Amino acid sequence: MFTRATEYGVTDNALFEYALGLGDTALVLGQRMAEWLGKAPSMELDIAASNFSLDLVGQAQLFLEYAGEVEGEGRSDDDLSFLRDAMFFRNLLIVEQPNRDWGVTMVRHFLVSSFLVLQYEALASSKDERLAGIAAKALKEMQYHRRFSREWVVRLACGTDEGMKRITRGFDTLWRFTGEMFELADFEANLVNGGIAVDVRSLEAPWTTAVDDLLAECGIEKPTALQMITGRYLGHHTEHLGHILCDMQYMQRAYPGAKW
Amino acid sequence: MPANDAGVLPPTIDGIWSLLHEVNDPEVPVISVVDLGIVRDVRITGEIVTIDVTPTYSGCPATKIIEAMIKAAVESKGYTTNINTVITPPWTTDWISDEGRVKLREYGIAPPENGAEAKASLLGIDPVLSCPQCNSTDSERISEFGSTACKALYKCKSCLEPFEYFKCI
Numbered sequence: 001m002f003t004r005a006t007e008y009g010v011t012d013n014a015l016f017e018y019a020l021g022l023g024d025t026a027l028v029l030g031q032r033m034a035e036w037l038g039k040a041p042s043m044e045l046d047i048a049a050s051n052f053s054l055d056l057v058g059q060a061q062l063f064l065e066y067a068g069e070v071e072g073e074g075r076s077d078d079d080l081s082f083l084r085d086a087m088f089f090r091n092l093l094i095v096e097q098p099n100r101d102w103g104v105t106m107v108r109h110f111l112v113s114s115f116l117v118l119q120y121e122a123l124a125s126s127k128d129e130r131l132a133g134i135a136a137k138a139l140k141e142m143q144y145h146r147r148f149s150r151e152w153v154v155r156l157a158c159g160t161d162e163g164m165k166r167i168t169r170g171f172d173t174l175w176r177f178t179g180e181m182f183e184l185a186d187f188e189a190n191l192v193n194g195g196i197a198v199d200v201r202s203l204e205a206p207w208t209t210a211v212d213d214l215l216a217e218c219g220i221e222k223p224t225a226l227q228m229i230t231g232r233y234l235g236h237h238t239e240h241l242g243h244i245l246c247d248m249q250y251m252q253r254a255y256p257g258a259k260w
Numbered sequence: 261m262p263a264n265d266a267g268v269l270p271p272t273i274d275g276i277w278s279l280l281h282e283v284n285d286p287e288v289p290v291i292s293v294v295d296l297g298i299v300r301d302v303r304i305t306g307e308i309v310t311i312d313v314t315p316t317y318s319g320c321p322a323t324k325i326i327e328a329m330i331k332a333a334v335e336s337k338g339y340t341t342n343i344n345t346v347i348t349p350p351w352t353t354d355w356i357s358d359e360g361r362v363k364l365r366e367y368g369i370a371p372p373e374n375g376a377e378a379k380a381s382l383l384g385i386d387p388v389l390s391c392p393q394c395n396s397t398d399s400e401r402i403s404e405f406g407s408t409a410c411k412a413l414y415k416c417k418s419c420l421e422p423f424e425y426f427k428c429i
Contacts, residue, residue: 030319044403044413051405060317061346133348137318140350140429148404 008087008235014187016070024091030056031248041102055141062134082252086242087235094177096241103156107170111148114210115181116142118203133258144216157218170221179228208216268338269310275354276302283333286325291369297355309334310342314351314397317409353428368392370425391416392423
């Protein structure tokens, strides 16, 4: 699985890389939500987190299955999920950031699901029928995620001082990773011209409006970042992704090909 | 057409649909896969039956089991069966049949409302639900998610019974 061991940046197969980016973002966020299983603050939230995880892993499966077909080297969605190392993952850096507490998790989920709703809305009219079909399906699911996480941000921020502290910490620590969502890679620009990929730059304005709206409702000052941290298409990740993969890929690494 | 050597009559479209009416959803065992609206098409080529099935949610863990149950039901009659998973157009609760809605309610699950207006729930507006036990519309949401991805938890404020609601998507 180390066919490109000397090169962690994008391959010349643009559609493969694009599908991988969509799939990896859903997969890693799904894995993060699954970490709440059995230890969320209440039974209802435990169930919600695992349902979020199911939705996201299901979306990841569809995108990665397609990525494998496009690549044409016989890799399945499972191969791509469990047998790649961190530098070959193309997920947005924000989704690999730690859960910390329910407040931080809900801020992350609101920031990301608000973006994904916009992205899937646009992708649903892609000229690539497979991507359009997956996006139309995923869109319905992500609308629920956005609504749910938004309600929790308001509930915590407008509840107690402790809740406000945690929500503010979420915005402050995650803000520097939001810029990457609206960064268009060169290879993506070609796909945009072909009517296949979404021009994510056009999503920044509606996303900002939605976030500003929430910040105003909660009375939170808009966070700033000295520098936006990006790098997924160069194979650059924060230190957290390696730890996620240690957990997620353990079984297949220890017992290659194991099935149940 | 006559029966083959094994004594099996050739499959018919109507015959396959009746078989599918007997296959119930494993998580809501009163409603068939046809009433749930997840069987999208049945085709017969020669003696091979192809059935298009669509998942309710992308990550629904019951999808594989449902596909296996459908395959088993049709193959039990001696027909070779292919299950074809389709995701376009995406499943919507509007495809749940009227009969399915009645069965859901009798089972204690508030069925999804029909039509575009019902989708207001996606925009954050809570639907007005009537309790499947006492029909009171004085209900409140306890949790956005229930025991499966397709359901939410509600409580009736009249008879105080909690109940599940099949969410609109």
